[in-house]
Amino acid sequence: MKEYNPHEIEPRIQKEWAETGIDKIDENSDKPKKYILEMFPYPSGDIHMGHVRNYTIGDVLARYWRMRGYNVLHPMGWDAFGLPAENAAIKHHSHPAKWTYGNIDTQMKSFKRLGLSYDWDRTVLTCKPEYYKWGQWLFEQFWKRGLVVRKKNPVNWCPHCKTVLANEQVIEGRCWRCHSEVEKRDLTQWYFKITDYAQDLLDGLDNLPGWPKRVKQMQENWIGRSEGAEIDFVLCDADGNAPENPTKDDIITVFTTRPDTLFGSTFFVLSPEYKGLDDLIRGTKYEADVEKVVELYKNTTDLEREQGDREKHGAFTGRYVLNPVSGKKVPIWVADYVVAGYGTGAVMGVPCGDQRDFEFARKYDLPIVPIILQKDDKLYDQLKDEQNTVVTSVDWDQAMASEGVLVQSGKYTGMIGGKHSPAVEAIIKDLEAAGKGRKKVEYRLRDWLISRQRYWGNPIPVIYCPHCGAVPVPEEDLPVRLPDDMDLAAGDTLATDEEFVNTTCPVCGRPAKRETDTMDTFTCSSWYFLRYCDPHNDKAPFDPKKAKYWMPVDQYIGGIEHAILHLLYSRFYTRVIHDMGLIDFKEPFTNLLCQGMVKDANGETMSKSKGNVIAPEDMIKGYGADAVRTYILFMAPPDKDLQWDEDGLAGVYKFLNRVWRQVYDLMGQAGEATLFEGARAKVKPEEAKKTLIRERHRVVGKVTHDFKTNSFNTAISAIMELSNAAGAYLRAASADTRDEAFCREIAEVLVKLLSPMAPHMCEELWQTVLGHTDSVHLESWPTWDPEKAQADKISLAVQVNGKVRAHINVAVDAEKDDVAEQARAAVEKSTAGKTIVKTIVVPKRLVNIVVK
């Protein structure tokens, strides 16, 4: 018998696979398809354990489904544009491409060393003109569909990365990439109108049963739909006089989810960034105070804004509006607790019903009555006397509950108020009839800011002409290529590259300038899964026929950090491409698995600064790729975080070793190296064989079931159980009492079941020991007979009042009455002197005897 030596086997088998082209995809297959995809990596140095976990899961699934008779698409590529490459280039005085391709090469070698079964001829690199050309083409298609806008807005600016960021890329006020604090700047930028798809993206979540609940929840929160109304308030003078026929300029509109509290609105608040604010205060004595609030707001970072309960700051503008239902004059304030970008940037203050408004009213001594929501009678009685007086001090320290019965609310008094309440419906109806308001749905989702002031990205294919404005680059001129001769360290940018910038207008032919911003890298990753279906197409981003065959992705695997970012953008792109008529589905990923993180033995995340990083390479050097793969799946369910523990890896290595020896032993090739007499078990060979037959069928069923639910950890423990049963049989049966055909069957089943996880070892055993000429990975998955997984006699627990008191052995198909009788006899001792009330027989499980 040869020793198990992964370091000799693995590279040799890998070479063999590469030579025979076992992983090449056949597009003309008549088998059903399966598209297994892992989120492609960013080429930042060599791979880490998180990659190993991610790509092992995908590879195991791909190998499994191939054995199940599917035509499997399992591609790999790199998300190759991005800032780290630029930073590295600046540091080393080289070009981002050099760093990027170097890392891709390193990572590809590591992936090959892990034995991942990709068709490397279908690799997609997003930084190649063949790919980014179609990203530009899609940009122009979006443009044609009215989904591209250029607008001036307050935007998130990362001072470290020197570029703007999308809302989704600001995490707790910091840049998602470098964690620098983000600043606000007013800039003109390019946007994709993802908000046009807000409702569709939200609705689509209901059609994704194969997605983790928490990911859907996160997207739902991010889209943030709320129903309410827009209400028009008319400006009036200090005496409450308003123009009879107000024009647009006389009206300020608010958005509220609680129009039912309109009677309780005692003041009005504008965001410091409210667009018409200047016009209201210019030249008045209030201007200075308002300016102070505006300045304070501008100097507050998002990070500061997120600190718990911040103190609110505001100032009176000197202006008033009329409450559209009560006709009362209310003062307009400016306050920093009103967000500019949401709703209309204006809010009606209802201090008795809203905690924020209450706090603001308290601080600036604004009226809190009339109270318009009543929760208990006492509170209302207390306020009754004061109905007609303005009272600024009320006997409580927080706003009243936001739900209850409306009081002091004109004709709505007595109705039930609250979100989605009858009062809301009634007031909206009346406001609509009076032309003073309308039903409105707001979303938290903002348009996707896609321009980046960086070099290493996909150029935005736009030309600015002094006469024609911004025009897209004609399709036949695509791609707009990134210039190669760049010295970023010397300060070169696209904007300083005269040759790149200066061009002619495609419309009028006069001199014009190119856009020098590039697109967010997330635009590259929003459709790469479609490109994999047809990676070499130079006429189109992909052939719709090929996409129809392969898409959607049956199983997508990646980290939870993309729950909103990449997964939302991809759903958006897929919808637009659907609306372009190129595909007939809206959801790109049918099933999604978000794998947990790989942490160190203390449960800490691995990082270079902590010095606790475990290099996959070192683990492979120690135990081989098969052991690392099997272990990372065995340690925990795939969606849970796992703690790396090298002792556990050694344990799995031992297990592989045991299977190795067992297969030799089962095939009668173990020679002297096998068991010694002292290990002979006392079990009879026939008994051990019976058990092993049962285990063989049960375990194949179990593993097959576990693959359906991505429970790789329990699949592996089931294979360990089969190996344990095989070991028991080998110890019980001597060489001359063995059933050779049966032994071979067990060996083949073991090798096949384990082959997705430990592909090299199983390939070696399959060919060398089991004597096959073809690859085990081209074999079909073993079948099983549920009947044979069942023992003919089984042990049942006998409970008395729910407590196990005895065990009985019965035939599987025993009659209920006979089982009950046998059970009662078995627990006579416990039931003596008591009355048996009931006997519950659960077939194949247990018997419960109820006594009094």
Add this chain to the structure above:
RNA sequence: GGGAGCGUGGCGGAAUUGGCAUACGCAGCAGACUUAAAAUCUGCCGCCUUCGGGCUUGUGGGUUCGAGUCCCACCGCUCCUACCA
């Protein structure tokens, strides 16, 4: 503040979805083999016990013949989100 999820031995984790809690593995203990060690193999391994048994899935209650699993309350942890009106 709002939302989601989780809580099982010394550790990682299992439990066919309401039916024998602790599968499988790690660590540990004892033994076989060995001059010895490693490797391998065997057995033990939740807690308490007066050896009859008793207790045990964060805590307390409930539903049920039966609850780790379902319901209610509380405690603790994790993640997401946040002056979003």
